[in-house]
Amino acid sequence: MDSDPGSTAPSVPRRDPGQIMRLERLGSSHQSRLSFMRILLRRIATERWHFSRPEFAIDEACVGHAVYSVRTATRTYSLVAFSHQLADEMRSDRVIAEAWDATFALFDGEPTAADVERLRNNVPVQESGRVSETELTMSRANKSVRLWSHVVESLAAGRQPELEQIESVGYLMRTTAVYGSGKFGAADHAVIAERPEMQTSFQAEMLTVYLIRTFVRDLVEHAALVAGGDKAARLEPVIARQLGIGNSTGLGMAPFIINHPVLFNNWLMAREEAISRVRSVETASESAQSLFHAVLRRAVLLIDSWSSDHPVQQKKLSKLRADIQSLTQHVDSEQLMGDYPWNRLVEWSENSLSVEGQELLTSLILEPYPDLVDGLASCMVDPETFSRPIDGHMPLHELKTIIEDRYDWTLNIDWHADEQHARAWYVSEEKLEPRLGERFEEPLAEYELALAPARDVAKAYHLLCEFSNTGAKNGSTAAFLLAHPECRQAVQRVQLNLHAPYAEIRDNTISAQLMPIDMLRAKLAFFGATRFDPRSDRWLRISMFGGAPYPDEFHDVYDDLWVYPSSKTSHSFR
Amino acid sequence: MEFSLNEIAATTRKAVRGAGYPWGIADEAAANQYWMASYRLNGCPRLVQVLQQLNGVDHKDYSPDCQDLHWRSSGKYLCPLITSCALTDRVKMLSENSTLTIANVAEPLLLIKSVFYLASFTASVSMRWSDCLLVTDGKVIKGSGSFRNYLIPGSGSANKSLNGKCEKTKTRSASDLFEVADVTLCMFDVSDTATNAKPSLSDVELTLNERSTRAHVDFTDWQALDKFANRTYAPATEESRLKGAGSNLSDND
Numbered sequence: 001m002d003s004d005p006g007s008t009a010p011s012v013p014r015r016d017p018g019q020i021m022r023l024e025r026l027g028s029s030h031q032s033r034l035s036f037m038r039i040l041l042r043r044i045a046t047e048r049w050h051f052s053r054p055e056f057a058i059d060e061a062c063v064g065h066a067v068y069s070v071r072t073a074t075r076t077y078s079l080v081a082f083s084h085q086l087a088d089e090m091r092s093d094r095v096i097a098e099a100w101d102a103t104f105a106l107f108d109g110e111p112t113a114a115d116v117e118r119l120r121n122n123v124p125v126q127e128s129g130r131v132s133e134t135e136l137t138m139s140r141a142n143k144s145v146r147l148w149s150h151v152v153e154s155l156a157a158g159r160q161p162e163l164e165q166i167e168s169v170g171y172l173m174r175t176t177a178v179y180g181s182g183k184f185g186a187a188d189h190a191v192i193a194e195r196p197e198m199q200t201s202f203q204a205e206m207l208t209v210y211l212i213r214t215f216v217r218d219l220v221e222h223a224a225l226v227a228g229g230d231k232a233a234r235l236e237p238v239i240a241r242q243l244g245i246g247n248s249t250g251l252g253m254a255p256f257i258i259n260h261p262v263l264f265n266n267w268l269m270a271r272e273e274a275i276s277r278v279r280s281v282e283t284a285s286e287s288a289q290s291l292f293h294a295v296l297r298r299a300v301l302l303i304d305s306w307s308s309d310h311p312v313q314q315k316k317l318s319k320l321r322a323d324i325q326s327l328t329q330h331v332d333s334e335q336l337m338g339d340y341p342w343n344r345l346v347e348w349s350e351n352s353l354s355v356e357g358q359e360l361l362t363s364l365i366l367e368p369y370p371d372l373v374d375g376l377a378s379c380m381v382d383p384e385t386f387s388r389p390i391d392g393h394m395p396l397h398e399l400k401t402i403i404e405d406r407y408d409w410t411l412n413i414d415w416h417a418d419e420q421h422a423r424a425w426y427v428s429e430e431k432l433e434p435r436l437g438e439r440f441e442e443p444l445a446e447y448e449l450a451l452a453p454a455r456d457v458a459k460a461y462h463l464l465c466e467f468s469n470t471g472a473k474n475g476s477t478a479a480f481l482l483a484h485p486e487c488r489q490a491v492q493r494v495q496l497n498l499h500a501p502y503a504e505i506r507d508n509t510i511s512a513q514l515m516p517i518d519m520l521r522a523k524l525a526f527f528g529a530t531r532f533d534p535r536s537d538r539w540l541r542i543s544m545f546g547g548a549p550y551p552d553e554f555h556d557v558y559d560d561l562w563v564y565p566s567s568k569t570s571h572s573f574r
Numbered sequence: 575m576e577f578s579l580n581e582i583a584a585t586t587r588k589a590v591r592g593a594g595y596p597w598g599i600a601d602e603a604a605a606n607q608y609w610m611a612s613y614r615l616n617g618c619p620r621l622v623q624v625l626q627q628l629n630g631v632d633h634k635d636y637s638p639d640c641q642d643l644h645w646r647s648s649g650k651y652l653c654p655l656i657t658s659c660a661l662t663d664r665v666k667m668l669s670e671n672s673t674l675t676i677a678n679v680a681e682p683l684l685l686i687k688s689v690f691y692l693a694s695f696t697a698s699v700s701m702r703w704s705d706c707l708l709v710t711d712g713k714v715i716k717g718s719g720s721f722r723n724y725l726i727p728g729s730g731s732a733n734k735s736l737n738g739k740c741e742k743t744k745t746r747s748a749s750d751l752f753e754v755a756d757v758t759l760c761m762f763d764v765s766d767t768a769t770n771a772k773p774s775l776s777d778v779e780l781t782l783n784e785r786s787t788r789a790h791v792d793f794t795d796w797q798a799l800d801k802f803a804n805r806t807y808a809p810a811t812e813e814s815r816l817k818g819a820g821s822n823l824s825d826n827d
Contacts, residue, residue, distance in 0.1 A: 392663025488598020
């Protein structure tokens with residue numbers, strides 16, 4: 001029998017932040033039951049949201065607009081999509097682009113014709129336009145030209161596209177930004193934060209991308225119909241399902257997890273609590289065991305479909321493939337019998353698998369236990385974003401002790417060595433997006449963003465020691481901060497850490513060895529992204545919603561494990 | 575122009591940093607402006623005044639000496655951004671039934687969120703400067719005197735939230751005079767009848783108890799903030815375009 005989830009505290013503690021908060025591990029994160037895409041789709045299925053397509057005014061050149069609406073129990077959200085003609089030389093995934101194949105806004109309600117016209121004048125130009133409080137997000141996407149042409153040509157000729165090509169790319173369009181939270185005049189997150197369906201992080205953004213995926217399927221079929229006329233075929237549902245929406249993500253995403261320490265802590269705390277609960281299960285029921293075996297088989301297919309040209313990711317993938325083989329053999333021989341099977345499995349993995357493999361396993365063991373895990377989704381929020389007062393009353397010796405206990409890892413770094421602060425985060429005036437530069441090669445110091453907590457806490461510690469030595473030993477934090485206002489952020493982070501142990505990345509975010517893609521993946525895995533494909537050390541492509549049911553496919557049976565390909569047969573459908 | 579509150583916070587944060595304050599002060603100023611806008615308090619023009627007047631000065635000279643209950647600066651006046659942080663940091667050290675005077679504060683309105691926080695932590699607080707009085711228990715703010723002049727010039731919903739007592743508000747903008755005033759904060763217990771001599775919540779005219787989710791900011795003020803914010807952006811070079819963002823690959827694949 002499985003343990004009762006609510007009766008006692010888990011016997012296996014949450015993993016130590018010192019182990020979890022290293023960039024190598026955060027950069028090996030995987031999607032899980034607590035990923036934002038899966039939380040959204042579970043809710044859609046449970047609450048039986050109703051989808052419709054009130055407008056599809058796209059012409060023969062694939063230019064025009066469409067509206068996709070979804071009705072929840074209490075309100076309606078609508079994706080307003082604009083399709084454009086884009087010359088190849090204009091197609092750029094970079095944030096500095098000025099035109100796209102398609103642009104979108106998520107409207108809060110059902111847009112009138114006047115709303116659509118207003119959006120038509122603003123959304124296609126993205127950052128140069130202005131939206132209003134009725135818009136929750138703004139986004140854009142570019143075609144994967146190669147796959148798009150292949151699919152249109154195949155369907156127009158009455159054929160289905162080649163599976164190899166579908167698999168190798170995984171999406172027909174990739175978004176290059178999904179703006180929310182008040183950007184460019186859109187509604188602040190606070191406007192929707194109290195709505196149950198929007199409480200968990202990034203639900204408006206996830207809904208936007210989910211609806212974009214449906215629009216893209218419809219658009220490619222429309223293009224094929226225009227080209228092929230009566231001959232044209234519809235995309236087979238089983239092929240359409242393989243298609244996700246791609247996303248190109250650059251450094252703009254990295255500062256978020258440093259600038260929202262409590263929210264990031266709450267995401268990790270929820271995940272680590274879920275892992276701790278499952279590891280504390282005394283015995284695994286037969287159904288839990290068989291579900292795990294099934295998920296593991298399906299995870300193999302997911303990993304098989306993941307490729308990357310980046311040498312670092314290729315190395316990680318090759319280890320992960322070996323890991324999943326070892327894991328399959330290990331659970332086959334052990335059959336998950338005996339006490340605390342999941343805990344033993346995790347302990348085994350820590351000595352037997354790479355970090356990628358270990359993190360995949362901690363994600364997979366959550367799958368058989370929705371009752372232990374899914375409720376934690378409601379904890380993945382931070383209602384107090386703008387209210388983090390410093391406790392100025394805290395005696396300095398106490399502050400010093402906290403730093404020594406919790407930030408010993410940064411006190412041990414030699415901050416005099418150039419390589420430890422070789423990089424500087426800054427915002428370029430060109431497109432107002434974060435970038436990472438070489439501190440000793442470019443004049444960036446005066447523009448540096450506060451994205452180096454490791455260095456800043458170490459510096460605050462030394463100033464605090466000096467301040468104490470000058471006779472203020474029994475002084476307060478408030479007195480120290482009045483003398484050293486430049487240490488406010490560092491002191492705030494140190495105090496937050498008392499209540500938010502997973503708030504801080506325990507690595508140097510400005511060292512010469514930094515791989516910024518690790519920071520991006522840490523966040524994207526929580527979104528539920530798969531097939532991480534780094535294109536350099538600072539940007540990558542991913543796939544979102546690949547395998548997910550389309551709005552017309554929820555029916556009565558919802559496969560909550562949609563992210564894992566269901567079988568080799570469907571995976572290689574022809 | 576209408577803005578989301580996050581836009582106001584984001585621009586404030588960069589503008590304050592661009593004006594030479596540390597990021598931690600900029601964070602608090604941003605949170606304060608977000609909060610003030612949600613209460614329909616017209617903080618942006620007050621902030622513009624501060625950033626322009628204190629442009630290029632050594633902020634240490636405009637920081638309070640907080641040794642006792644009479645805060646003052648060694649310079650001409652106190653910076654409200656620094657003083658607001660000092661007040662927030664000291665809420666546990668300020669007891670009920672005490673009075674704190676803060677001499678020569680520039681743009682005293684910018685202390686209001688820290689006063690609100692102080693009240694939510696200890697007791698009710700009254701704040702007086704010039705002919706302005708406000709009282710807060712950490713839940714609602716009521717004001718009298720010229721307090722109404724600090725409200726964002728009203729939309730219909732803004733007036734409605736003022737318990738129907740609001741008359742047409744006078745617009746203040748950054749072109750108004752730079753305000754410097756002595757501020758008196760009284761911490762008192764509203765349930766204590768012995769403190770009747772102190773202002774009670776029924777003395778005042780305005781109750782700001784409905785939060786707003788948008789704010790109108792005068793375009794000139796917004797431009798002024800943007801100008802300071804621009805100082806935080808590094809000039810683009812082709813090298814930084816390629817190296818900084820890490821991409822020079824074709825996206826036509």
